[in-house]
Amino acid sequence: VATRCDFFDLRVAGEIRAEHGSADVVIARNVIPHVKEIHSIIGGIAHLLEDGIAVIEFHTASRIVDELHYDSIYHEHLFYFSLSTLASLCERYGLHAFEVFDSPISGGSRALVLARTARPVSPALRDGLAEEEAAGLNDHRAWEAFGRASKRHALELRDVVQDRSRGSRIVGYGASARSSTMLNYAGITTDCVTAVIDENPYKQGRYTPGTDLPIVSRPEGLDLLGREGTLLLLAWNFADEILGDLRRDGIGNDVIVPLPGSVHMA
Secondary structure, three states: OOOOOOOOOHHHHHHHHHHHOOEEEEEEOOOHHHOOOHHHHHHHHHHHEEEEEEEEEEEOHHHHHHOOOHHHOOOOOOOOOOHHHHHHHHHOOOOEEEEEEEEOHHHOEEEEEEEOOOOOOOHHHHHHHHHHHHHOOOOHHHHHHHHHHHHHHHHHHHHHHHHHHOOOOEEEEOOOHHHHHHHHHHOOOOOOEEEEEOOOOOOOOOEOOOOOOEEEOHHHHHHHHOOOOEEEEOOHHHHHHHHHHHHHOOOOOOEEEOOOOOOEEO
């Protein structure tokens, strides 16, 4: 696949269209919330289309609020979209939403499908928009309540980790930006957690920002964990994959799963 190394915007879209013509499909997977020049990018997507469609995936605000994904609130994410806010933004540039489907990315995402010409709105999109309206998702009061619930959750998580650390060594799993946000917000440090496992070799030998937990390889971390230790699953949005691998490898230690929702054990 021919690849262009550039920051996509309206200018780049014009050059691509001049060279290749209009697009049948434009896909933006888990990228729109990260970009500063949002208007130029949406305008660029619209410029590339005639009869084709755009598919925009985003970590949905409804899951962030309902399941307390406060660990996703950090510097790389400039926007937090609901179905209605993203559809409204795209409408300014002549892109009409007509379908939506779920995606597992980020612990709960949606992919909005749009076209330059209005098409019949699917039941899934109609229902999704109605659910947001009924929940008051785009009202500031919903986000104020989210903030209060996030504070309560962080305190609960800290208490669970502290209590567990009195009788068990705790090792974290997943040294991501989201885990750093959670650790700092909950005030979880080396007082309770020995190290954090991450399988990315570029992170190993370094430390978690703000909380100074050493980042180690999976074998090192599991050695530290031993048979009686407890895992803190910081990469909770990959719980099925990580827990499945651990159990298949015969690792039956207790696991603290912070999210989604209330702190629980696995």
